[in-house]
Amino acid sequence: MKFLNYKNIAIIFAGLGFIACEPEFDTPLDEAEVVTQSSGSVDFSNYVAVGNSLTAGFADGALYIDGQQNSLPALLARQMKAAGGGDFNIPFMSDNTGGFSDIPTQGPRLVFDVANGVPVPLEATSTTSITTKLQGSFNNMGIPGAKSFHLFAPSYGNPAGLVTEPATANPYFVRIASSPDVTWIEDVLVQQPTFFSYWLGGNDVLSFATSGGDGSEEITSTEMFTQAVQGGIAQISANGARPGVVANIPDINTIPFFTTVPNNALVLDAETAANLTGFFQAYSGIVTQGTALVLAGGNPAMITPQILQQANAVGSQYAFTFNPGPNRFIIQTQETQTNPRGIRQMTANELLVLTIDQAAIRQQGYGSVAVTDEVRAVLGKLATGGTPTMEEANLVLNAVNPFNDSDVLDNDELTQIAEASATFNTILEQTAAAFNLPLVDVRAILQELQGGIDIGTGVLTSGLGLTSAFSLDGIHLNPRGNAELTNRFIQVINETYGATLQPLVPGNFKTVTVK
Amino acid sequence: MKKLILLAACCLGSYASYAGGYRVSAQGQRALAMGHTGVAVVNSAELAFFNPSGLVYLENKLNISAGVTGIISNTQYQNLSTRQSAETKDILSTPFNFYATYKINDWLSAGLAVYTPYGSRVEYENNWAGADLVNTIDLKSIYFNPVVGIKLHENLSVGGGPIFVTGSVEFNRNLFREQIPSESPANVDLQVDGVTAWGWVASATFKPSDAFTLGVSYRSKIDIEAEGGDVTFENITFPDTEFDATLPLPAELTLGFSVQATEKLLIATEFNRAYWGAYDELSIDFTNPNVPDSRNARDYKNATIWRVGAEYNLNEKFDLRAGYYFDESPVQSGRFAPETPRNDSHGFTTGLSYNINEKLAVDASFVYLYFEEIEESYVNTFRPDVPAFSGSYKSNAFLFGLGLTYKL
Numbered sequence: 001m002k003f004l005n006y007k008n009i010a011i012i013f014a015g016l017g018f019i020a021c022e023p024e025f026d027t028p029l030d031e032a033e034v035v036t037q038s039s040g041s042v043d044f045s046n047y048v049a050v051g052n053s054l055t056a057g058f059a060d061g062a063l064y065i066d067g068q069q070n071s072l073p074a075l076l077a078r079q080m081k082a083a084g085g086g087d088f089n090i091p092f093m094s095d096n097t098g099g100f101s102d103i104p105t106q107g108p109r110l111v112f113d114v115a116n117g118v119p120v121p122l123e124a125t126s127t128t129s130i131t132t133k134l135q136g137s138f139n140n141m142g143i144p145g146a147k148s149f150h151l152f153a154p155s156y157g158n159p160a161g162l163v164t165e166p167a168t169a170n171p172y173f174v175r176i177a178s179s180p181d182v183t184w185i186e187d188v189l190v191q192q193p194t195f196f197s198y199w200l201g202g203n204d205v206l207s208f209a210t211s212g213g214d215g216s217e218e219i220t221s222t223e224m225f226t227q228a229v230q231g232g233i234a235q236i237s238a239n240g241a242r243p244g245v246v247a248n249i250p251d252i253n254t255i256p257f258f259t260t261v262p263n264n265a266l267v268l269d270a271e272t273a274a275n276l277t278g279f280f281q282a283y284s285g286i287v288t289q290g291t292a293l294v295l296a297g298g299n300p301a302m303i304t305p306q307i308l309q310q311a312n313a314v315g316s317q318y319a320f321t322f323n324p325g326p327n328r329f330i331i332q333t334q335e336t337q338t339n340p341r342g343i344r345q346m347t348a349n350e351l352l353v354l355t356i357d358q359a360a361i362r363q364q365g366y367g368s369v370a371v372t373d374e375v376r377a378v379l380g381k382l383a384t385g386g387t388p389t390m391e392e393a394n395l396v397l398n399a400v401n402p403f404n405d406s407d408v409l410d411n412d413e414l415t416q417i418a419e420a421s422a423t424f425n426t427i428l429e430q431t432a433a434a435f436n437l438p439l440v441d442v443r444a445i446l447q448e449l450q451g452g453i454d455i456g457t458g459v460l461t462s463g464l465g466l467t468s469a470f471s472l473d474g475i476h477l478n479p480r481g482n483a484e485l486t487n488r489f490i491q492v493i494n495e496t497y498g499a500t501l502q503p504l505v506p507g508n509f510k511t512v513t514v515k
Numbered sequence: 516m517k518k519l520i521l522l523a524a525c526c527l528g529s530y531a532s533y534a535g536g537y538r539v540s541a542q543g544q545r546a547l548a549m550g551h552t553g554v555a556v557v558n559s560a561e562l563a564f565f566n567p568s569g570l571v572y573l574e575n576k577l578n579i580s581a582g583v584t585g586i587i588s589n590t591q592y593q594n595l596s597t598r599q600s601a602e603t604k605d606i607l608s609t610p611f612n613f614y615a616t617y618k619i620n621d622w623l624s625a626g627l628a629v630y631t632p633y634g635s636r637v638e639y640e641n642n643w644a645g646a647d648l649v650n651t652i653d654l655k656s657i658y659f660n661p662v663v664g665i666k667l668h669e670n671l672s673v674g675g676g677p678i679f680v681t682g683s684v685e686f687n688r689n690l691f692r693e694q695i696p697s698e699s700p701a702n703v704d705l706q707v708d709g710v711t712a713w714g715w716v717a718s719a720t721f722k723p724s725d726a727f728t729l730g731v732s733y734r735s736k737i738d739i740e741a742e743g744g745d746v747t748f749e750n751i752t753f754p755d756t757e758f759d760a761t762l763p764l765p766a767e768l769t770l771g772f773s774v775q776a777t778e779k780l781l782i783a784t785e786f787n788r789a790y791w792g793a794y795d796e797l798s799i800d801f802t803n804p805n806v807p808d809s810r811n812a813r814d815y816k817n818a819t820i821w822r823v824g825a826e827y828n829l830n831e832k833f834d835l836r837a838g839y840y841f842d843e844s845p846v847q848s849g850r851f852a853p854e855t856p857r858n859d860s861h862g863f864t865t866g867l868s869y870n871i872n873e874k875l876a877v878d879a880s881f882v883y884l885y886f887e888e889i890e891e892s893y894v895n896t897f898r899p900d901v902p903a904f905s906g907s908y909k910s911n912a913f914l915f916g917l918g919l920t921y922k923l
Contacts, residue, residue: 022589022602023911026888029593029600069695078695096698114805115754458900467900479693507902510691514701515752 037083040498042243044080047088048139048193049073050151050236051247052203055142056172057090059471059478060119060513062098062109063144063172067471070479070509073140073197075486079501080195088139091176099126103162103171110472111515118358119464119472120515130162130171137191143173143184147203147220148228151185185235196236196244197489199442201229201428205420209252210475212353213413214406219420226427233431240435245493247440248425252417254446256464257354257474258409263346264326265361266368273322279369280320282382283400286393287341288315314338320345329367332402333410343402351409354474365401375399438496440489453484457507460484466512479509536765536791536815536845536855537635537654541584541610544878544918548866549824550838552783555720555730555773558826559920560614563628565769566730567662568674569720570616570624575922577618578626582878582918583611590637590856594644594906601643603856606636612918622666624674630658632734633682633764637854642696645904646689648893649854650702656682656739656764660716675717682739683708684762686854690751692901701751705758705799707744712737714764726775736766736793746801756803763793771822778828785822791815791845796897810897813852818845824864834868836880849903851891856908858889868920875921882914 049055049072056063057071068074068090077088098109108126110119143150150170155161157177161169178187188196204220211217220228237244252258268276292311296302303311318341320330328346335342360366371379378392388396409417425443432439449469452459460481461467464474469481477485483506490501543561546553553565560578562569570578586608593600616626638651657680664674683706690701718732743757771785794815800808824838840862846855866880892905 023591023886023909025591025593025907025909027595029595029598032595034598035596065698066695075695111752114752457902479695483694504694505902507900508692508694510693 035082037502038498038500039080039083039085040494040500042497042499043194044077044083044085046086046139046191046194047073047077047080047196048188048191049076049142049197049199050188050232051142051197051199052146053142053144053476054202055197055199056140056144057142057482058144059473059476060098060109060111061121061471061473062107063093064098064109065092065096066479067098067109068092068140070482071140071142072199072477072482072485072489073142075482075504076197076489077139079486079490079504083499083501089136090140091134091138094128094132095124095126097122097124097126099128100171101126101129103130106171109513111513112472113515122515130159130174132175134176137178137187138176139191141184141188143170145170145172145203145207146184146200147207148201148225148232149220151188151200151228151232152183154183155181156184157182157187185232188236193236193242193244196242197247198233198236198244198437199247199440200232201225201424202249204424205249205417206252206475209409209413209417210257210353212404212406212408213410213416214404216406219416222420222423222427225424229424229427230431230434233435233437237435237437240437243497244437245440245489245496246428246432246437247442247489248428249421250443250446251421252409253351254443254450254462255475256462256468256470258351259462260354260464260474261352261356261358262326263348263350263352264328266322266327266329268322268324268327270324273324273327275371276322276369277320278383279371279379279396279399280318280322282379283396284315284317284319285382286315286388286396287318288312290393291315291340314340318343329361330369330400330402331367331408331410332405341397341400343400346408347411349414350411351414352403353407353409356403356407365399367403368401369399370401371399438492440492442485445485445488455480455484455506457505460506464512468511472513478511478513480506480511483509536789536794536818537633538765538767538789539586539610539632539634540820540842541586541914541916542612542630542632543580543614544582544584544866544880544916545580545826545836545868545920546824547584547882547914547916548836548838548864548878548880549783549826550785550822550840550862550864552771552773552785552822552824552838554718554732554769554771554785555728556781556783556826557720557722557728559922560616560626561612563614563616563626563660563662564612564630566674566718566720566732567626567628567676567716568664568672568718569728569730570626570662570664570674571618571622571666571672572720572722572728573616573618573624575618577921577923578616579614579921580878580918581611581613582916583609584880584914584916585609586912586914588884588910588912590908590910592639592643592645592853592856592906592908597644599644599906601639601645604638604640606638608634608636610634616662624664626662626664628658628660628662630660631656632658635855637856639853642689642700644906645853646696646700647692647901648688648852648904650687650689651685652687652854653685654682654762655684656680662716670722672720672722673718674720675715678714678716678734678737680712680714680737680739680764682710682712684710684739684741684744684760692904697750699750702749704747704749705744705760706747707741707758707760710739710741712739727772729772730769731771732769734767736790737764738762739764743802746806754803754805756801756806759800759802760798762797765793766790780828781826783822783824783826787820787822789818789820789845792817794845810895811852812850812894812896814847814850815845816847818843832870834870836864836866836868838862838864840864846891849892849894851889851908852893853904853908857910858886858891858908860884860886860910866916874923875919878916878918878920880914880916880918882912882916884910884912884914886910886912
């Protein structure tokens with residue numbers, strides 16, 4: 001029995017391991033003929049993608065490796081491989097956290113917090129430093145935050161420009177710029193692309209929209225946009241000699257960032273609604289009294305019925321009524337003679353941004369009223385016919401906590417955005433046509449998404465959810481959304497150039513990133 | 516003998532699935548060498564597993580059989596259109612068996628059988644193309660089965676006994692299908708051990724003559740019901756939770772006969788019916804309601820195995836054995852999950868016994884398992900949003916077993 005010890009058995013089994021040859025397929029992968037696709041009339045060997053964050057693979061509020069791997073051009077390049085496509089170099093961030101370790105505004109990506117049902121920043125530290133410059137050239141020349149004219153912007157890749165006021169450089173281009181003085185378009189052209197995609201212009205209007213039109217970002221002027229787009233596409237396409245594809249920009253009412261928080265999300269029970277209505281009656285009364293006093297030159301004795309009527313016309317606009325159920329929020333607006341308090345209730349089509357402070361809405365009466373005990377005491381005094389002191393009246397007036405301009409797109413702003421978007425898309429369309437380049441109608445695709453797009457394994461939707469095409473930031477697409485968009489690009493490329501690029505299966509790409 | 520038990524205990528690694536589903540047919544070195552036929556082979560204590568009713572026909576008072584089988588199996592996956600490929604890691608797995616029987620009197624025999632009929636260890640490279648279906652699975656079970664055999668008539672006996680099972684399961688997969696593998700994929704690891712369950716076995720032997728034996732045996736289905744198993748999530752934060760899941764170890768009916776063709780040659784044939792229909796889904800219930808449950812369609816079908824084997828008594832020292840079996844996969848088209856990536860298989864078996872003396876023999880067996888190449892896909896009917904996972908699979912396995920037979 002001695003030979004039956006564990007060691008001997010192990011030796012026998014190890015010996016068997018050698019003779020245990022691996023099973024072999026009839027047609028092993030490495031011997032199988034590679035199924036090639038036609039590139040049609042074009043050459044995909046050096047595809048360069050020009051665009052903004054949507055091209056870079058920005059998602060979940062950050063640029064991170066997984067997002068970059070699943071970006072529109074990266075997926076497109078993947079499908080081009082079978083049709084003679086070359087390597088697609090991506091300026092990868094250092095990690096899957098996203099953001100920069102040394103730029104506080106560019107923090108970690110968002111993840112969905114299941115316990116609380118909201119997106120929250122990933123609890124991790126960014127390791128990408130702006131001081132680390134990447135060497136080499138990159139096929140993905142998508143620069144997050146870029147506008148159309150930045151292609152030609154001097155110092156756009158100069159680190160010194162990051163700290164100027166306003167900043168003249170973009171950290172994402174600083175990372176990859178071949179020299180501090182090079183322009184973005186120079187670094188594109190020097191690669192001598194054989195095929196390109198141009199998807200710029202979104203931020204020329206979107207930056208204004210995401211900032212709530214608060215004045216921190218301007219809509220690019222039509223002249224500047226025309227010049228930048230025409231110049232950009234002309235140079236990148238070598239005046240139409242180089243094949244490529246151009247994409248247009250979406251309408252903001254198809255972007256979840258603007259459509260997720262409804263303007264009537266102030267949901268009240270009967271008692272709260274009555275209290276709030278009561279509050280604004282008191283508020284309205286105070287404004288009427290105050291206005292009358294001003295009109296009477298500060299002398300209460302001089303308040304005539306006419307003055308009172310005039311004052312009432314001003315004060316009564318604040319007698320907002322609230323009903324049980326959803327109610328529209330109160331927003332800040334311009335202080336004018338007819339609206340001296342500079343507040344009003346939102347109207348039907350006005351929009352709120354996704355990043356609005358939801359906790360403040362729930363807890364601090366943001367968008368309505370922050371009723372403190374002191375305010376309640378004044379209201380009680382008013383209800384019993386008392387006359388409030390100036391101080392008490394101000395307590396009531398200041399209790400209103402309207403939404404800041406930066407959180408709201410009002411009708412004026414929406415009109416500006418709609419007009420600019422339409423104009424910009426016309427310019428993109430005309431410029432593409434002028435250089436014989438096909439246009440991918442991203443605007444129409446996102447509109448189609450509103451009703452859901454059948455992807456074979458279910459429906460791809462808009463909004464923010466498990467079936468959505470959007471990442472958690474509500475602006476950028478998630479991998480599945482990018483896969484579907486890639487298929488649309490492929491469709492246009494195949495139709496235009498006679499290629500046979502194969503579509504992706506969007507269901508094989510994930511949607512929401514859960515914390 | 517102590518040493519042998521110790522050896523068996525040491526080898527309690529894991530057992531690769533090499534038959535249909537996660538059934539591991541290696542319950543006796545002598546039987547294995549002759550196509551794993553045993554229900555109608557009255558030869559050794561291996562009957563305690565194959566057919567306890569036959570124990571009464573054993574000549575000796577005390578019979579002991581023990582053995583361990585080393586299995587090296589390999590599965591290759593490839594998809595010519597996506598150009599993805601993967602293979603399972605070669606892992607040595609070691610199912611074992613220990614049988615002791617005692618003839619109490621002329622009509623009654625009793626015994627104890629310890630064996631490992633179900634188990635599976637499949638380990639793919641992490642983040643392979645099908646990582647959202649399985650990265651690794653490791654199922655272990657040990658059956659403790661006291662048996663009795665009762666001779667009703669000179670030609671007829673019945674037998675059976677209760678089965679106590681202890682089992683453990685570990686299962687690891689990624690949470691999302693990602694065509695482009697993530698740098699930090701969300702992953703879940705499930706672990707439970709010490710799960711116990713009960714079942715039974717019943718059998719009968721009809722022996723109309725010395726040369727002819729007919730045997731039938733039925734082993735009941737046993738559900739491994741895991742409760743409160745450990746759950747570890749990686750790269751994803753879910754609330755703390757445990758899991759409950761049930762894995763069936765299906766019932767099996769065996770019918771077979773043997774003929775002593777000549778003084779030296781025994782021929783046996785056997786038919787197994789494995790009631791895999793019991794495995795319709797793998798449902799993992801996370802006890803925390805905030806963690807979505809996982810339901811995975813299996814829809815296995817009952818499957819049949821045909822076996823044939825022969826034993827030739829060369830001389831006083833050597834008995835030679837050989838056999839063949841055809842093992843039908845219980846997996847249906849469209850449900851080919853990579854966790855049990857096996858198709859119909861052909862088993863070619865051989866082996867021998869070396870009789871050291873009248874009491875003690877060493878048994879050896881060798882099996883080559885050939886699996887037909889198959890192009891298949893897996894569709895989870897509970898997850899219509901996840902596209903089918905398709906590709907070609909090709910597997911093989913080598914088994915090498917050693918055992919001892921002792922008779923007194």
